[in-house]
Amino acid sequence: MPMGWQDVRDEALRRIQAREWPPGDPIPNEADLADELGCARGTVNRALRDLAEAGWLDRRRKAGTRVRAAPSRRAQLAIPLIRQEVEARGQTFAHTVIARKTASMPARERALLGTLPEDPAQHVQTLYLADGQPYAFEDRWVHLPGTPGFAEASLDTLSPNEWLVQHAPFSRGTLDYGAALAPDYAAAHLNCPSDAPVMVLDRCTFGPETAVTAVRVIYAPGYRLRMQI
Amino acid sequence: MPMGWQDVRDEALRRIQAREWPPGDPIPNEADLADELGCARGTVNRALRDLAEAGWLDRRRKAGTRVRAAPSRRAQLAIPLIRQEVEARGQTFAHTVIARKTASMPARERALLGTLPEDPAQHVQTLYLADGQPYAFEDRWVHLPGTPGFAEASLDTLSPNEWLVQHAPFSRGTLDYGAALAPDYAAAHLNCPSDAPVMVLDRCTFGPETAVTAVRVIYAPGYRLRMQI
DNA sequence: ATTATTTTTATGTACGCACATAATTGAGTC
């Protein structure tokens, strides 16, 4: 029974964790390892590539493969739609569009997205509910040149979040979490005191060509962001 | 010049984003795509696997490959040592161990780690500084059976964070961020009012065999958690 | 019709080979 790449991966990880391959040290090259473990170099390559992506190894052409001294492990955060987030907790999801108007984008959002003052934009405020209770308040600016159809879209069945995910191709973005006291305008909708500590998410989304949207999400008190290594 | 797997990946992503392959629909199989694009099936396989890992596609044996209707994209958060986090901002890093004593682990941490009441443990409180200013306050319980040598380790040069990363093999863990008002005991050290909103990180770490440590990190006001899609 | 069994099929993985590429090493030169 030959070794699969997952077996090679597990064995290599064992040696790293057991300090047989100490931090900072180079490990044998792919050909030797393949020889030792009795598999093809391609198999070893895939296993080590996987460990490198997970942050255990540093690989450079010719320089070889080394065990990372300070393993900067990567946590993966699956970014779900708010609907999925709520429904995964077994609660019913709903949303209400509180305000929506076409206007010119404020300087802060323009700076984040790199858009022009004259670009048409739309401002949408939405409240997300879980089992009827406020879950998050969203303050969103949509860059209309990057989101054809949004200006005319009804947001009754699809939330702005969902509409954009389904209709606006997006390729990259940034997420920026912080803690703050609930701003007055959000606290009113979230049904919480305005001095409650809340998580605030600033998110920018870009399509392959142009900016899509800048959002500030203010989560209700008690929200937690969970992820795994 | 033949297509590399990254080219295939880009072309497939373009078709997804251009709705040539609409959400929910199956895409051509690997063999046909390879034929069409003029490359080997392995190349297509790697490209599509990559897109599946990034959340764009759903793949199942025999069922084929489909475009995800609701792309649950994944953000990657590189979890750095606090030292690296500080130094990356161009500030000097320092730490102070405020308290350290061997004691039995409280029920809350025991529940998180799944350890026994009689297991020896150590409690360490540390203040992390950036340019001399408080950066984060850490309240840590270390499970000694999973961290041989820690009980006797000096924490003068290496912070608990660094010591554990370098000496204790860890394989998986959980991260849990939330917002809270700075607790009194932390506010005193962080030099901030006790009603300031702060980010709180609860982190559990497990080695291949046994639990390693449970930490609560209270970041100074203004801390932001950044990541990218 | 329903259930059990076989066939089919798309993806998953492995192998061996070849060549590309980057970066270190070392030789040669001033």
Add this chain to the structure above:
DNA sequence: GACTCAATTATGTGCGTACATAAAAATAAT
């Protein structure tokens, strides 16, 4: 010694083939 440039070498990638595996589809049995 410092610099230039070529040889070396470990990883990165691609191809064609082969077989494994899971699950859908088709067939046979009840």
